[in-house]
Amino acid sequence: MLLAAAAACRSALRGRLLHTTAAAATSSSGVEGLQRRYSNLDQLEADAKHLLTPQAYGYYASGSDDQWTLRENKEALQRYRLLPRMLVDVSNVDTSTTLLGQHLASPILFAPMAQQRLCHPEGELAMARAAAASGLPYILSTMATSSIQEVSDAVAAPSAAGGAAEGLAWDPNLWFQIYVLKRRDVTEMMVNEVTRLGYKALVVTVDAPRLGNREADERNRYSLPPHLSLKNLELITKAAATTEGVATDGSKFGRHFSDLFDQQLTWDFIPWLKQASPLPVLLKGILSPDDARRAVELGVDGIILSNHGGRQLNFAPAAVDMLPSVVAAVGGRVPLLVDGAITRGTDVIKCLALGASAVLVGRPLLWALTLGGQRGVEEAVEMLRYELELSMALLGVQNVEQISSDFVIPPRGGHLDIPTAQR
Numbered sequence: 001m002l003l004a005a006a007a008a009c010r011s012a013l014r015g016r017l018l019h020t021t022a023a024a025a026t027s028s029s030g031v032e033g034l035q036r037r038y039s040n041l042d043q044l045e046a047d048a049k050h051l052l053t054p055q056a057y058g059y060y061a062s063g064s065d066d067q068w069t070l071r072e073n074k075e076a077l078q079r080y081r082l083l084p085r086m087l088v089d090v091s092n093v094d095t096s097t098t099l100l101g102q103h104l105a106s107p108i109l110f111a112p113m114a115q116q117r118l119c120h121p122e123g124e125l126a127m128a129r130a131a132a133a134s135g136l137p138y139i140l141s142t143m144a145t146s147s148i149q150e151v152s153d154a155v156a157a158p159s160a161a162g163g164a165a166e167g168l169a170w171d172p173n174l175w176f177q178i179y180v181l182k183r184r185d186v187t188e189m190m191v192n193e194v195t196r197l198g199y200k201a202l203v204v205t206v207d208a209p210r211l212g213n214r215e216a217d218e219r220n221r222y223s224l225p226p227h228l229s230l231k232n233l234e235l236i237t238k239a240a241a242t243t244e245g246v247a248t249d250g251s252k253f254g255r256h257f258s259d260l261f262d263q264q265l266t267w268d269f270i271p272w273l274k275q276a277s278p279l280p281v282l283l284k285g286i287l288s289p290d291d292a293r294r295a296v297e298l299g300v301d302g303i304i305l306s307n308h309g310g311r312q313l314n315f316a317p318a319a320v321d322m323l324p325s326v327v328a329a330v331g332g333r334v335p336l337l338v339d340g341a342i343t344r345g346t347d348v349i350k351c352l353a354l355g356a357s358a359v360l361v362g363r364p365l366l367w368a369l370t371l372g373g374q375r376g377v378e379e380a381v382e383m384l385r386y387e388l389e390l391s392m393a394l395l396g397v398q399n400v401e402q403i404s405s406d407f408v409i410p411p412r413g414g415h416l417d418i419p420t421a422q423r
């Protein structure tokens with residue numbers, strides 16, 4: 001009885017707030033801003049959770065197994081200290097940077113995340129517009145609920161409905177994340193499509209030959225609601241990879257995707273991809289210095305250190321802890337990006353000080369999209385950018401290039417003891 005009442009109440013609340021969310025996505029005024037309701041990105045999750053179905057929240061929030069790595073991502077960042085320098089003129093602090101020849105308003109990218117329409121009717125379209133309005137790259141997932149073409153159209157020009165909030169520049173910069181499918185021809189079609197449509201980089205995710213064990217999804221029998229579909233699989237080939245049968249009986253979610261992915265994928269994919277497209281290629285999900293070295297030797301243009309938000313191999317280390325040894329292995333030959341639990345301006349600074357060129361932010365953007373649609377995401381990004389700017393001023397640096405290892409103190413006992421063969 002009580003449970004039924006609580007569920008009814010939750011569903012009424014969801015209905016009401018989703019209405020507000022839809023309004024936030026299309027109107028630039030009259031909606032109470034995220035920035036007025038929240039002080040930082042860590043506060044968004046609790047309220048977003050109430051607006052989402054338990055299935056959707058579980059899918060977004062969870063890590064694999066007992067979620068040690070998920071927790072470690074946050075804790076690792078907190079172990080580093082920042083050492084400020086004083087009496088520096090910080091009247092003008094510039095958070096902008098250049099990555100692969102592209103201008104970024106700050107060293108932040110939108111992490112690729114599947115199924116963004118689960119939390120907002122405009123899903124990837126709203127998220128990509130928010131990135132364009134913020135001058136940051138948006139990385140579209142292969143497993144998106146909007147197609148490559150739809151996202152490209154959404155950012156083509158700021159419209160009255162979908163444009164940037166006042167004062168924001170419009171600078172679309174789309175990247176595409178590749179899950180290499182068993183059907184290599186389908187992957188090739190996606191690569192051709194994004195190249196044709198002017199996407200600016202390819203991100204190959206290499207840490208997911210199969211999906212990790214997300215226990216919440218099993219418990220919740222998570223499946224994509226029937227009104228949504230994985231548009232890139234659907235559009236590009238009706239005959240090949242079908243999204244039918246995703247998790248109807250029990251969850252089977254992980255197993256279904258594992259069946260689609262090419263589990264035989266090895267390093268020879270990189271030269272294949274390099275000749276298939278002129279776009280820069282980054283590998284996402286690298287953690288070991290050896291793998292990083294090998295990737296560079298094969299000609300990749302960048303590396304994203306990541307444990308996939310603690311959703312793949314549990315007990316994988318936090319990416320930030322692997323930065324120093326990967327920096328040593330790569331020796332500045334390609335830019336290194338990093339992700340995992342980044343919610344604060346000081347988190348961004350720590351990663352940059354340890355040798356990253358930029359960071360990716362994941363879940364906080366989903367919470368912002370849930371709470372406030374496109375504008376909500378723009379505001380969340382601005383909260384993070386402003387924190388970064390303020391923390392740079394307090395650190396005593398005027399621009400991103402000045403952030404170096406001189407400003408970071410590693411945890412007592414130093415960095416992880418990496419196996420000798422890898423160093």
Ligand SMILES: Cc1cc2nc3c(=O)[nH]c(=O)nc-3n(C[C@H](O)[C@H](O)[C@H](O)COP(=O)(O)O)c2cc1C
Pocket residue numbers: 059060061073111112113114141142143177205284306307308309310339340341342360361362363364
């Ligand atoms: C709901 C969800 C879906 C994701 N989908 C993808 C994906 O399709 N491709 C990918 O490479 N990474 C995916 N990731 C991993 C993110 O890109 C990122 O590595 C991770 O979330 C770490 O960032 P965070 O701690 O800020 O969430 C996903 C993460 C989440 C939470």
Ligand SMILES: CCCCC(=O)C(=O)O
Pocket residue numbers: 114143208211257308311
């Ligand atoms: C839905 C396909 C997998 C997306 C993903 O990478 C994740 O859930 O972590």
